[in-house]
Amino acid sequence: MKMSNKISIKTLSLAAVAAALAIFNQGCKKYADVPPFFEEIDSLKANAARKVLLIGIDGAVGSLVKDAALPNLTAMQEHSKFTFEAVSDVVTTDAASWKTLLTGVTYASHNVKDSSFAFGFTGDQNGHGAVKQYPSLFTNILSSEKPDLSTAIISPWSNLVKKLTPEVDNNYIATNDADAQDSTLKLLQKNVTPALTVINFNEAAIAGKNGGFSLTNSNYSSALTKIDGYIGAILNTLKARPGYNKSEEWMIIIASTHGGVNDTYGGEAPTETNTFMYIYNEKFKKLEFTKEGALYTTYINGKTTAAVRAVLNDPNAYDLSMAPITYQFKVKGVRAGNYPVFFSKKGPSKDVNVIRSADPGFAVIASNGSNGVQNFIRGTGSSSPGAGLTVFDNTWHDVAFTYSDSISKRWAMIYVDGVLASTQDITGAGSSWAAFKSTEPLMFGYKQADYQDPVNAYYADIRVFNKALSGDEIRDNLCVQNPLANHSSKANIIGYWPCNEGFGNSYKNLAPAGAGKDFILENKFSWTLMDAIPCTFPSSPAAGKLSKVLYSVDVAPIMMYWLGVNVKGNWNWQGNASWLSDYEVEFLQ
Known part of the structure; x- marks a missing residue:
């Protein structure tokens, strides 16, 4: 099969580009990405020395790729x-x-979810409103x-080629x-290759949907x-190219686009969002990025209607009426x-x-x-234990x-850094x-007092x-890491939120008994x-690792950086x- 039979080339005049970009700013209608204009492959021009090859793999769970x-x-x-x-x-x-990988913006902005690649419009009933297209x-x-700069994309998914990237010079829909x-x-x-080439493999996602995203699934x-x-x-x-690492400086990015959970994907379960990423250049020195030693959390702050709060999405969960119970956090x-x-977990809901x-x-x-802290507790009566520790x-x-029973009494205790501060x-x-x-609902953040x-x-x-929990249990587990595996009362953990997602709009509940009970920001x-x-x-990653998290949304600016294209505001x-x-000291010589 000859590439010239399958690959088509286009060039856009500056006027065409301006017209296309104008389409993206329309507010009353959904438009596809820029329509293609095609010419023959012989028009391909030589490019600058720097080149990028991106290989995007659908359905490759980062942790499973590591284990494999x-x-x-x-x-x-x-x-x-x-x-x-x-x-x-x-x-x-x-x-x-x-869409996230190739536009440099997150789902919260581009709002593209299905294979139509259409913006999830939420304007008025007449279709009016400012729709920002990316x-x-x-x-x-x-x-x-x-x-x-010439470009190419090769993918077995026709919608990716036709609807997200129709403006690419060389596009090929693989079988x-x-x-x-x-x-x-x-x-x-070929003697001359594009400056930017994107390759898509999707059979890991297909196999995961037919038997599960697991290494025990042989497919x-x-x-x-x-x-x-x-x-x-x-x-x-x-x-093997004659100019490789000589006249051509290649950056090779290999990244999974998403993971999967059980036999599906599309949501934000940890294994669905867990991906892997390699950024390769012959002059790079080995370095692994890890979440170890890093905490990406949110600032719960402010007051009244502008307050940033974390509110549990299930108002009936983790109620004091379930006592004995312990609430603990850093x-x-x-x-x-x-x-x-x-x-708090107390009404009223309005500013009273x-x-x-x-x-x-x-x-x-x-x-x-x-x-310190003071706890205002109310049932048919009230009590307000306080703790003077800072x-x-x-x-x-x-x-x-902690809330506990004795033979004929109910007790509320407060511990600060493992020290009993109030009974x-x-x-x-x-x-x-x-x-x-x-x-x-249970919540962190402002309520009027x-x-x-x-x-x-x-x-x-x-x-x-x-x-x-007893005082000894609190003290002995004060700094235990991965409590679901290592806490002495791990069997009693019904809710666990590390608050270390670094993205999205929620703190995810990782306790098996609390699946889906998340704090919404x-x-x-x-x-x-x-x-x-x-x-x-x-506190710090292992030797040879650096505390850093990479995101799919970073891929587009990484490619532009290597190609020397300035990202416009x-x-x-x-x-x-x-x-x-x-790391420029490694590759700029």
């Missing part, structure tokens, strides 16, 4: 910056994943200072992964092995004002003083003076609230634990146990890489490639 120890990928590590802990996006359909980086190249490999080899054997593990073989053949052909922050509420209302439940405030001094502290008999506040039942003041803080390592929040982390997270890209400048 695929020989060609393993050999590439010697000249790669690589990770098995990369993150795709909150929606992991094929369309959403590729074209692929190929369109951005055409409007850049290097519009003549399967083997055909995609063969077509890539033919392209790389899935076989698909990964085959793809690794294709990668090896492509690298051998690339390195917090780093400051009290901003007088007696602000920062942790929550600590003075008759609604059952509990609301914890940051107390004045010592910057919590809000902008360093990490562990806070635990309170709350028997008089309710005739039974059922008296404390609240229909309000005596004043409209907030606590501004970071939270991590939130745990709920279906027992009242409200209002204008952002993820922050912390320079200080609590002891329940590794009006592209509104959200990915980051600035870290590459830290």
Whole structure:
């Protein structure tokens, strides 16, 4: 099969580019990406020395690729910056994943979910409203200072070629992964190759949907092995080029577009969003990026309607009426004002003083003076135990609230950094634990108290146990890492939120008994890489590793960086490639 029979070439005039970009700014209608204009393959022009080859693999779970120890990928590590802990996006359909990968913006912005690649429009009933469209980086190249850079894409998925990247110079719809490999080899054997080539393999995703995303599924593990073989053949052909590592400087990026869970994908389960990424150049020194030693969490801050809060999506879960129970978490922050509420499961839901209302439940405030905590508990009566040990001094502290029974009494205890700070008999506040039942969700962040003041803080390592932990258990497990595996009461963990996602709009519940019970982040929040982390997270990565998380949204700016294309502000890209400048000493000579 001749490439010239399958590959078509197009060139766009600057006027055509301007017209195409104008289409993307329309507000009343959905438009596909730029329509193609085709010419013959002989018009391909020579390119600058720097070239990029991106291989996108659908359905390759990062942790499983690591466990498979695929020989060609393993050999590439010697000249790669690589990770098995990369993150795709909150929606992991094929369309959403590729849109994120090739546009430099996340799903929250591009809102593309299905194979139509149409923006998920939420305007008015007449279809009006400002719809921001995000074209692929190929369109951005055409409007850049290097519009003549030639491009190619080879994929067995026709919609990827036709709907997301129709402006590409060379596009080929393969019959399967083997055909995609063969077509890539033919392209790389030509005297002149495009500056940017994108290859797609999808048979790992197909195999995962037919038997599960697991190495115990022989079809899935076989698909990964085959793809690794294709990668090896492509690298051998690339390195056989006369100008390789001489007149041609190649960056090779190999990345999975999304993972999978059980026999499906499309959501944001940990194994669906867990991907791997290799960034390879002959001059790179080996370095693995890892989440170890890193905490990417959010700043829960502000007050009234603008407050950033973390609110559990199930109002009936983890209620005080379930006691005995323990709530425990790490917090780093400051009290901003007088007696602000920062942790609660108590009504009312509106801006009414929550600590003075008759609604059952509990609301914890940051107390004045010592910057400790005080717990306002209400059933048929009320109680307000306080702890004078300092919590809000902008360093990490562990806070635990336990609720337990004795023969004829009910007790509320507060521990700060493993030290018992308060013991309170709350028997008089309710005739039974059922008296404390609240229909309000568990939440971190602002609720109105005596004043409209907030606590501004970071939270991590939130745990709920279906027992009242003893003081010894709290102290002995204060810094235990991976509590689901290592805590002495791991069987009693019914909720566990590390708060270390680094993306999306929620803290995921990793406890098997709490699947789907997530904290949803409200209002204008952002993820922050912390320079200080609590002891329940590794303080530093192992030798040969660096604390850093790569995201699919970073791939487009990484490619532009290598090609010397300046990313324009009006592209509104959200990915980051600035870290590459830290390694210029390796490849700039």
